Amino acid sequence: MTDPLTRAMLDTAFEPHELLTPPVDILGPATDPDAKEVLHTLGIPSWDNPWFDVDDEIGRRLEPVSEWDYELSDVYQDVPEGAENWVALGMVPYDDIAFDPATGKVYCLPQDAEIYLLNSSLRSFVYFLYLLKVDCPRMDSGDDQSEWAGYTAAEHEEIRLHICEKMSAVDPVALENPKSLWFGILTYIVDPEAHFGRG
Template structure:
């Protein structure tokens, strides 16, 4: 699959000095090639207003020993962890759900806040970054702090969901959108809403 983002694209929506890259010697030796290229060349956003909150392990001055891994946190509450979960790289969080990277497969897994079921968040760092890029491009259409007119935030959420599914359908498989008329996410017996569906629901309702 062609690469979806590059450094220039990310710099168009995030300040260049807030895209945090990692020196290769701080990365695990078994890290997938494309993931290593992303982390050393493009970088993850370190911006308070972004949906993604980068982990302290990426701030070298605060964690000189290296990135935080699965073994550094309590994994016992979680179910269906991938093999080698102790080696998951902790990237940060989205809406309090931990975002982790499997160094071997390159897949991203979500460790939900307050729920044991681990889910695939994205198939790669590239699609995670693309989702974050799309959310920033569309921010004037749903964020009152950026724009006074967010009257079509619901349409923005629908459009974003379609673009995300085209790029990486895995996070949305088997899930209805939060605004669905056919599934009640707020029913007592409903499962927890997946991370990206929660993000899109906030877009749908507008923020700021």
């Protein structure tokens, strides 16, 4: 059983400016009540890290996928209905991430594969970022990594499994796809050089 995600929890992990909270007057497209609450109350984490490049504009406007410089149908064979209304969240090298404002579901739009469900809700997506921030020092680009570098391979693996178990408890659907980017990130925890092809 996991604790419900709260702003107080996020405040222990992120600085206030690292939690992007759009004003109520731009949340019209977010018709899913929980997604709207996440946007306005919890905020979307945006901090210096080696993976997530969150769209800083989300604190000021919700950019629909329809405004991207390409048509989804030109890139993907199977485009979910209503995908043009999804809202951009940012990138994970080098895939786009967006959420459906009508359902709160978060999707990955890869460069070289078909669109897939990343998280079953915007809340669980934010929860995953929180787990990575608090449990994995490698998710902080600016932090001193010397202590983390002193961990053994077995300890790295223990941390990876610990985070994976927590993620599974929060959103088991998110880890059903073996090609999900979450697994790439979990691999990075254990061995970043191997993940990026330098091992």
